Amino acid sequence: MRNKSVRRPGFTLVELLVVIAIIGVLIALLLPAVQQAREAARRMQCNNNLKQLGLAMHNYHDTYGKLPPMYVQITPSIDNIGHWSWSAFILPFMEQGTTYDVLQPNKLTPSDSIVANTKVFQNVNTNFRCPSAPGPDFHNPSVDPGYAISNSSGSGNYGLGLTNYVVSVNIANVRQKQATNLTKGTTGNIGPFYRDSNTGFRDFTDGLSNTFLVGERSWTANGIRMSAGTLYAVRDKDTKGPSAQDSGNVAWNQGVMTIAGSVRYPMNVAITSPNGERSMAFSSQHPGGCQFLFGDGSCHFISDTIDLSNDGSWTTNSTLERLVGMADGGVVGEF
Template identity: 40%
Template sequence: MLFSKSYCGSSPQRFQRLPHARGAFTLVELLVVIAIIGTLIALLLPAVQQAREAARRMQCTNNLKQLGLAMHNFHDTYGKLPPMSHEDWGNDDTQANWGWAVLVMPQMELNSTVEALNPTSGVVTSDYWPRKATGNTLHAAAADPALKPILQTPISAFICPSTSGPELNDSKPIPYDSGNGDTFLARSDYVVVNDKDKIYRGSSTNRPDGCFVWTRMNPPVRFADITDGLTNTLLIGERCYELGGELIGSGVVFGHAGNDDGDQPTGAEVGYFYVAGSGYYPINSTVSDANNSHRQGFASNHSGGVNFVLVDGSVHFIPDTIDHNPDGSNFGAANSTFERLIQKDDGQVLNSF
């Protein structure tokens, strides 16, 4: 019998290999990936921080431009710059004085705020400024439950986004009450430029040499009085709340307590320094005498300097390395670049700075 071969299927089955299964990451590989990610973050973080600070600094510049524009609109309306503050007569511990910011608020679309506060324009008779004794003094407004919330509402136009600090300036109470006051108003990171040395009450022979004066003793400043040129004179500068762990104190939007000036031991804590600054100490100074006089100056949390708006409305970043000789010569001529920028009529015109 013949036998034939038979096959199962039409062709021999081929042997197929299963794909090789990939194991999990080893610990070494995982650590390498984490190290790479950490390195990338370390490289990118400074760039992100720099971009954020650039945006904050730009917003600060815009704030100052708006304040400079408000000053120009005020001058166009009244033919003069606003005063540093109006005086409401009384005890340094119990009185308070409306500041320059309140006067320019109508030029900043904040009319409703001013109308609600109904501020006086100084209760002391002045030979230079119109007097409006009716209305509310600042210390009365701060004690009024209906008006106090307005005074404690932060206003973004007066806040530098690079400055970290409380919305209410807890370093400058109103009224002062010998440093024990517990009413705090909205913080301002911008103060007007008053004097190359200390801020004085002023008189006919002893007056601030910047653009801002005190109403009882000083005549108003007009653009025509700024004989050094609007492009060569500082108008408003920054003061941050804290720098390098040192309290600098910023300012207060609505005004100041008392009338203490730079000659008084409490001058940096009460009085004009709530709303104005001087060149008595260098920019960004964190060290000074026992009276903390550096707190009357200018400082910022922008690295290396401070933004200022000049009288012409332009904003300049002035480095803290600028030529400055803070020799405390209260009546002497300016002998450094920063002092010349502060003085409005010293005759020492700058070609560049």
């Protein structure tokens, strides 16, 4: 017969609590490692996105003998209409010829195209999005009116697609035009991109491997909206083209700043208000810095502690500034 006096083995309450505590400690130790692994994967995907943009730009250069322009000025212009930007022109060179054919940058203005192709403009294009920097699918015109464009008559407001990648243009404020002195950023952009630009690799006298083409920008920075960038097009301001320091009408919540970046402010600078002038800076959600595409097609992570001189002279006298200038003649230190 079964001996009812024999007790079955089991856990005491104290033993159970100890086991639960041990499991909790193991999970606490494991969670940061999992998060780091996920961030490493996202950073690798972002790196790959930038390399694909670099390959597209090189293929564009092989075809046309120049890099795509920062944007193409439409004349005569109408306030709030769109001008095609660099990201639209490289679509056929990154296996997105169908999107290019639908948008028709070679035939239509963005404001003509967006009325019939709003969804195409606003679709998430993962090749232009960093997976570490979440944001909305597209810019909401009621929240970011400067990140939207009107139709060809200047009415309506259509939100543009969102991108986390902007071209590198200057060490001072972003400009429409090219600088007259490529060592100083106050008269124009010293990087390879500007209005109707036709920069060729021959113009990179500092070397392709020493010059930025594209850098990152987040949707938010320190919890405040930075709004990243606009995809395919850029908004006009008062019929003078996209707003910029040299356009005669500066508005920091729209214009060139939405498609281009500057190192006037350090990477990951503290943002004090949504879409203010500090939003022209480069930023990322990768801890410690940002990723940049270089002229030779390589992609490097640049620490936000890199040497940067904000002395107000706006000349290329620090490592980060020399990486922006394509022909400043300065020697680039370690980065």
